[in-house]
Amino acid sequence: MRTERKLTRLDRVFARLDREPERPAHIDVPRMTRHRIVLFSATLAFYGAIVWAVVITSWLVRLDWQVMFFRPYQQWAEIHAFVDYYVVLGQRGPTAVMVAAWLGWRSWRQHTLRPLLALGVSLLLLNVTVGAAKLGMGRLGPHYATTVGSNEMWLGGDIFPSGHTANAVVTWGILAYLASTPRARRWLSALSAVTSLGVGLSTVYLGTHWLSDVLLGWAAGLLILLALPWFEPLIARSETWLFDLRDRWRARRAGALPVPAPVEAPVLLKPRPTAVDDEAAAREASPPARSPRAPVYLAPGPHTARGERTPVTPAGSRRPPHTDRIGRGGAPTARPLTGG
Numbered sequence: 001m002r003t004e005r006k007l008t009r010l011d012r013v014f015a016r017l018d019r020e021p022e023r024p025a026h027i028d029v030p031r032m033t034r035h036r037i038v039l040f041s042a043t044l045a046f047y048g049a050i051v052w053a054v055v056i057t058s059w060l061v062r063l064d065w066q067v068m069f070f071r072p073y074q075q076w077a078e079i080h081a082f083v084d085y086y087v088v089l090g091q092r093g094p095t096a097v098m099v100a101a102w103l104g105w106r107s108w109r110q111h112t113l114r115p116l117l118a119l120g121v122s123l124l125l126l127n128v129t130v131g132a133a134k135l136g137m138g139r140l141g142p143h144y145a146t147t148v149g150s151n152e153m154w155l156g157g158d159i160f161p162s163g164h165t166a167n168a169v170v171t172w173g174i175l176a177y178l179a180s181t182p183r184a185r186r187w188l189s190a191l192s193a194v195t196s197l198g199v200g201l202s203t204v205y206l207g208t209h210w211l212s213d214v215l216l217g218w219a220a221g222l223l224i225l226l227a228l229p230w231f232e233p234l235i236a237r238s239e240t241w242l243f244d245l246r247d248r249w250r251a252r253r254a255g256a257l258p259v260p261a262p263v264e265a266p267v268l269l270k271p272r273p274t275a276v277d278d279e280a281a282a283r284e285a286s287p288p289a290r291s292p293r294a295p296v297y298l299a300p301g302p303h304t305a306r307g308e309r310t311p312v313t314p315a316g317s318r319r320p321p322h323t324d325r326i327g328r329g330g331a332p333t334a335r336p337l338t339g340g
Contacts, residue, residue, distance in 0.1 A: 029232055043223050047216065072204065084206075090203075122170050126224055137154065138157050140155045162200055162209045164199050166217040169222055172188075173189070176191075
């Protein structure tokens with residue numbers, strides 16, 4: 001009894017890769033629903049509360065100093081090497097390249113630019129909002145703190161909010177935002193949240209950020225993901241414009257290609273005529289000479305009996321013609337009698 005081999009998960013993955021690229025008939029585009037608006041408002045309120053708590057040097061600032069004096073990198077020195085590598089998941093350059101490579105392949109498979117455009121819009125919002133907040137509040141980091149217990153605000157720093165944490169939220173959260181199924185969206189959302197919080201705590205462990213920096217960075221990245229549905233119409237118009245631009249460029253390129261000229265027969269150059277060639281040309285130009293007349297005895301004519309033919313003496317023969325011969329079938333003539 002023959003049984004079929006059960007396909008493994010790897011076989012199913014390669015089977016999907018072997019399919020031809022196709023554009024999905026329906027792409028689930030998130031909308032700004034009431035639930036999302038509530039989450040956006042709550043996150044924005046949390047963002048403002050963190051900023052206010054740091055500005056007024058509340059208990060959150062005292063907690064920042066306690067964690068800094070605890071020096072986690074000395075308490076758990078054995079994981080220092082792992083944390084040095086793990087924190088790279090929050091650096092903008094490597095993470096943007098990895099996520100862009102995946103979304104670029106997905107864009108090619110689905111014949112749509114929406115994944116790459118959504119990533120570009122999110123990174124642009126991240127640079128503008130987080131960069132403006134960093135420069136506007138100018139908070140110094142733990143390594144550059146000047147006064148114990150102070151909030152270190154407006155002193156020319158650029159660590160509040162945490163850029164690593166906000167970047168991890170956006171770059172890994174965009175995968176959950178662009179997920180094709182609700183189940184995949186839930187799993188990827190949880191994974192991106194854990195990854196981003198881990199990146200933020202890694203910066204606290206290394207002593208490069210305050211704990212409040214991490215909380216504000218996490219809120220800043222979440223605000224960008226929650227606000228992306230407002231930019232979906234802009235993304236759709238940009239995609240349409242880019243595809244139209246591509247079609248016009250292809251049409252212009254096709255029209256600009258030179259039409260191949262018809263292939264003509266090669267022209268043979270005649271060599272310079274010589275004296276022999278002149279004589280041959282003169283012979284060809286003159287009328288053809290008549291061939292010499294065939295002898296009478298070879299001339300064609302009606303077929304006659306040999307007896308009826310006129311005897312012919314070949315030219316140059318010494319034999320006189322026999323005028324007294326009688327042809328066959330003819331009446332004999334009387335011969336004169338001589339001598340009695």
